[in-house]
Amino acid sequence: MHNFLANNHDELVDRCIDKVAKRPERNATEGQLRNGIPMFLGQLTRTLEAEQDNGSQAGVAISGASGGDGTALSEMGVSAAAHGSTLLTLGYTVDQVVHDYGDLCQAITDLAVERDAPFSVDEFRTLNRCLDNAIADAVTAFTAQRDVSIAEQNSADQIEELGFLMHELRNSLSVAIMAVTALEVGGLTVGGATGNVLKRGHAAMAILIENSLAEVRSKGNSSDASELFSLADFVGEAAESARLDANTRGCPFQVSPVESDLAIAGNRGLLLAALANLLHNAFKFTLPHSLVTLEAYAKGQEVLIEVRDHCGGLPTGNAEKMFTPFTQRGEDKTGLGLGLTIARQSVMSEGGSLTVMNTPNVGCTFIITLPRRKWNNV
Template identity: 60%
Template structure:
């Protein structure tokens, strides 16, 4: 019987496993780990095998767990989970978790061969089941605890970024407030030194907010948030916001009719943000009193959104250079030069494309291309 063989050779098996662990330099096992890990597993395996030879063999599942891979609380599962957590805390990889359970299996096999010990097929099946369940529980707990640790690290990092942003924001805002209060109290002209302080503070606030928005948009690209939504409704929302920007820029903004049956599957917020980036770019560079247009339509199995301006065309025709981050080609150097770069990456993240066509002497046409879907509206 395997349980008798394991019980009679328990010390020998434990010594062999300890030697295997000690021979792996990357393992670096402590005396406590060598004392508790393998002996616990062997004792549970011995008890499992004994119960399976009794009148109620299914009771062994309380120790070793079921054989069908279903979730079940067992003594071996609890011990294995603690083992997986311990290895994570020590900084080991998931491979090490598996290796630690391969050691007793190899030790049992080697010693049985040396002693010519006969085992039943069912006993080998029980050994394999115990190993499978222990490895699965240890790896599951290892992975879970690792993910929790990673997520906790992200939260700490996010809090640090928010704290830094708030600190800088407060400093710049405080300086601007003081300059304004000083000018108001002294009835000073804002063309002097106090006005310069106020202007620099407001410029710094603007740059800080722009940088923060750039980080938020880049982070949002990793969060797909896919859904099916109406192209017509999206364009209507875009028009409502873009009309205000067009008025400030002194240009005419025209939106073509959109078929209400056309649907898009993707991240609505990313698409809205990308279209607004293209329009803001168009309003910024189109010549005074000219027209910016937004056309949204279906072409075969694709949805196209065209933003056309009258900027006069690209110097040298360098279209692809527009999408490089921090590149500003026009005379207007306001902003960070990130809008087009973020828009392209956003579209690529949801399976779309963003391209530009230079109309020499006239302007540019930016085109977003996405898969087409039917929209059922009630």
């Protein structure tokens, strides 16, 4: 058999490649296809030759004993394990790992029948042993690497989710602290506008905690909190909290009037948190004592909410990078780099978009775009 395999090496490889090409979703390049199975074919040929010349034990050093070796991989096992890991990185499934070796076995059998090449029982046993060991080692490496990848991804997802929760809780706590400070310094009553900001900060924290507990209990099944509300009221509510941040940082803050008949729809809490994140970012990065503006208006069938700062602009190509989790800009590293990521995800979940327009040497304009609705309670 080893002479048959050596003499028909290229023909067998081509047949395997042809079989692979006919399977759906198997998009390996020809170079990749010529590494895994062809290497196994060469090792199989050397195993058969070694066993013919020096006895059955001579081939074990190359291909491993029957049933595999629990202490160390054979030469064939090492190559098969590498092949299995490679298939995982290419996005294949465990059944495709098995099919790769099955294709070669089928190709050998078919060609042997066509060429009328007789093989001994011992040679077939060696072929089956090599296939068994190679498949086992390839699948083991494939599944082990896949498990590691899944565990790493789950860990990354959990870290990101926890970061999102902590970021939003900190924002709400920050608003509440600023409101308390304003009440103390100004000698204001809790029943006034600043007191309402304090109450909303506490309410936001309570909602975040309750939603997180509900998500744990229900595995992510949450109720639809969508509602229709006035754009003017929404902007006014965001501006109330933002003024505390503006006063703390000494930044002038300008809010343009909003048409009273405009409305938007969605989860008000999510959208309010998204806008609050944009405003907080603007006050954080705008140059000292420079203007931050908030404007909301209709454009066709859409409503645009714009937050403009005077941060001096961004380096070329950095605009979209700001929406990547844990990415921070500027010298201030007190945050987690999650605010813009959370804001974009919140807006997108409500059917809108969040983009940024960079004006070099001037500043940034963050734009929330949502479907336009009509407010009838005017």
